[in-house]
Amino acid sequence: MIRHNPIPALFLALASLFATGLSAVAQEQAVVSTRVIYPGETISVDALNEVMLRRPPRGNTAVARMLEDIDGKVARRTLLPGRLIPISYVREAYLVETGSPVTVTFNEGALSISLRAVPLEHGAAGDMIRLRNIESGRTFTGVVLADGTVEVGAI
Structure with a gap:
């Protein structure tokens, strides 16, 4: 009578399960x-490509995960081909x-005042500027x- 050792089969099953979980x-x-x-x-979709990562990025750096994350934004630094794009390397376009x-404009209730002014700083939507x-x-x-x-508010 031939006895089969169940340990190698169990080891192979666990190894394949572990490898599948890692991938x-x-x-x-x-x-x-x-x-x-x-x-x-300005970054456009035609200059970007989505890739699958083999391992997570090092450190706590947040990187762009989807094309929509950075489409239409402006590069703060030089972005090299094939490299991950940290979110801190892009900004919203200035309006x-x-x-x-x-x-x-100044609006309060029924009162509305508008005038022309010269910005002393660049600004994107939501930025407070001088x-x-x-x-x-x-x-x-x-x-x-x-x-x-x-838009300005009451002082």
Whole structure:
């Protein structure tokens, strides 16, 4: 009578289960650039590619996981082809540029006041920026809105 040792079969079953579990964990998605993207350049989908990661990125660096995370944003640093793109390397596009006059509004109840001012800083939607009143020369702060105007509140 031939006896079979059950340990090798059990070992193989556990090894395949362990390997399958590891590959499922390691299959994360990330975004890389397909060409060099220079600082100040707006990032478009045609310059990006989604890849599957073999292992998670090192450290606590947050990287772009989907194309939508960085499409339309602007590079802060040079992005090299085939490299992961840290979220801190991109920013929202500026809606307000330094020196380009913008409309500033103040709204409270039925009262609405608007004027033209010159931004002293760049600003994306939601950013608080400093501005200079064209007529009086006084400086003040306001919040950039999604339509490219700036809103100020009561002092």
